[in-house]
Amino acid sequence: MAAMSNQLDTTFQALADPTRRSILTMLLEDDMAVTDVAAPFEMSLAAISKHLGILTRAGLISQERRGRVKWCKLEPDAMRDASIWMQSFGQFEAVNLDAFERFLETELSDDD
Amino acid sequence: MAAMSNQLDTTFQALADPTRRSILTMLLEDDMAVTDVAAPFEMSLAAISKHLGILTRAGLISQERRGRVKWCKLEPDAMRDASIWMQSFGQFEAVNLDAFERFLETELSDDD
DNA sequence: GTTATATTCAACCAAATGGTTGACGATTGT
DNA sequence: ACAATCGTCAACCATTTGGTTGAATATAAC
Numbered sequence: 001m002a003a004m005s006n007q008l009d010t011t012f013q014a015l016a017d018p019t020r021r022s023i024l025t026m027l028l029e030d031d032m033a034v035t036d037v038a039a040p041f042e043m044s045l046a047a048i049s050k051h052l053g054i055l056t057r058a059g060l061i062s063q064e065r066r067g068r069v070k071w072c073k074l075e076p077d078a079m080r081d082a083s084i085w086m087q088s089f090g091q092f093e094a095v096n097l098d099a100f101e102r103f104l105e106t107e108l109s110d111d112d
Numbered sequence: 113m114a115a116m117s118n119q120l121d122t123t124f125q126a127l128a129d130p131t132r133r134s135i136l137t138m139l140l141e142d143d144m145a146v147t148d149v150a151a152p153f154e155m156s157l158a159a160i161s162k163h164l165g166i167l168t169r170a171g172l173i174s175q176e177r178r179g180r181v182k183w184c185k186l187e188p189d190a191m192r193d194a195s196i197w198m199q200s201f202g203q204f205e206a207v208n209l210d211a212f213e214r215f216l217e218t219e220l221s222d223d224d
Numbered sequence: 225g226t227t228a229t230a231t232t233c234a235a236c237c238a239a240a241t242g243g244t245t246g247a248c249g250a251t252t253g254t
Numbered sequence: 255a256c257a258a259t260c261g262t263c264a265a266c267c268a269t270t271t272g273g274t275t276g277a278a279t280a281t282a283a284c
Contacts, residue, residue, distance in 0.1 A: 012128035016121055035230060047273055049232060068230045068281040076201040083202065086195045090188035146261060159243055161262060180251040180260045
């Protein structure tokens with residue numbers, strides 16, 4: 001159906017893919033060109049380009065073209081609404097870095 | 113292909129549908145029977161039953177059968193991991209970015 | 225001007241998703 | 255015993271998703 005997708009749909013859908021979450025994690029470190037984003041993955045550049053399109057449409061990253069290189073930049077503010085929505089279901093402890101590291105670890109070792 | 117869906121995949125995927133998010137919001141107020149969950153929606157009971165199955169498999173709700181009625185109960189702790197994962201992206205600007213980046217570099221170079 | 229690099233586009237494909245309907249098993253009420 | 259209620263199951267269907275390949279575009283380098 002037409003799926004009048006609201007912001008939360010788009011955000012959660014974008015985050016529901018391990019490749020896209022890995023990309024976001026990579027972009028925590030630094031802005032990156034599309035080709036460099038694609039390098040660690042065992043899929044085509046076109047596939048990564050699509051993933052980046054989805055992340056861009058969700059507002060989770062922005063892309064700026066300079067010359068023939070398109071730079072990808074993390075836009076973490078786009079997660080805020082979804083994050084707030086989730087927190088309304090119970091106050092989780094304030095950010096626990098240890099926990100994040102554990103999950104990041106499973107993320108990185110898992111998607112291959 | 114691999115579809116090694118981890119916990120975050122399952123959680124975010126479950127949350128990426130407005131019907132399922134509405135159900136979770138309804139269950140904030142009280143436990144509900146499947147039929148009562150379905151009542152406000154303009155779709156079949158079978159469709160709602162499927163949504164509840166997805167939420168259950170994601171751990172976001174639990175279902176307990178008493179007589180012929182199956183009660184649905186919110187399990188907000190299942191959102192905790194995803195919530196932490198998201199919050200982390202927003203917090204690092206404010207908090208200890210350097211420490212996290214060092215951690216990240218270690219993890220990324222350790223890639224298997 | 226030719227060649228290499230960076231990225232997207234278009235067409236295709238298999239599998240997953242979100243819905244339908246009708247039949248079914250299990251439980252409750254009369 | 256019989257009928258009504260609760261919920262799931264199985265089979266189907268259309269659309270979306272996540273991937274592929276090969277051609278196309280735009281910029282950079284030689």
